[in-house]
Amino acid sequence: MPTITTAGDRCRKTYSCVRHCPVQAIMIEEEQTRVSYERCVWCGDCVVHCSQQARKLERNVDDVHAMLRGSDRVTIVLDPTWLLSFPDITPSQLEQALLRLGFEHEFIHSEVNDSNR
Numbered sequence: 001m002p003t004i005t006t007a008g009d010r011c012r013k014t015y016s017c018v019r020h021c022p023v024q025a026i027m028i029e030e031e032q033t034r035v036s037y038e039r040c041v042w043c044g045d046c047v048v049h050c051s052q053q054a055r056k057l058e059r060n061v062d063d064v065h066a067m068l069r070g071s072d073r074v075t076i077v078l079d080p081t082w083l084l085s086f087p088d089i090t091p092s093q094l095e096q097a098l099l100r101l102g103f104e105h106e107f108i109h110s111e112v113n114d115s116n117r
């Protein structure tokens with residue numbers, strides 16, 4: 001499921017999203033933009049800088065809350081780029097926060113540890 005979507009009818013082809021993407025994850029194909037999810041680091045800059053509000057960050061927080069309220073154990077797998085989204089906290093602080101939310105402690109996170117910050 002794409003997390004960042006574009007409402008094609010709102011897009012005025014200003015390509016500000018392309019200019020603001022820090023990792024060149026947005027391609028232009030036949031005058032339409034397409035996010036390369038292999039490159040995207042989920043920073044949200046393309047959503048913030050779209051003057052037409054054509055880009056939307058899909059949130060599935062309600063689905064996650066429902067999973068956490070259920071009886072199944074829920075494991076979270078973090079992409080190593082999470083550091084870009086939460087630059088002010090350490091990996092162990094994030095781990096503690098996720099445990100408090102109810103995720104199973106066996107989650108996998110980046111190999112970066114507190115000593116690297």
Ligand code: SF4
Nearest residue numbers: 021040041043044046
């Ligand atoms: S979320 Fe960030 S990295 Fe991903 S496409 Fe948008 S600007 Fe690029």
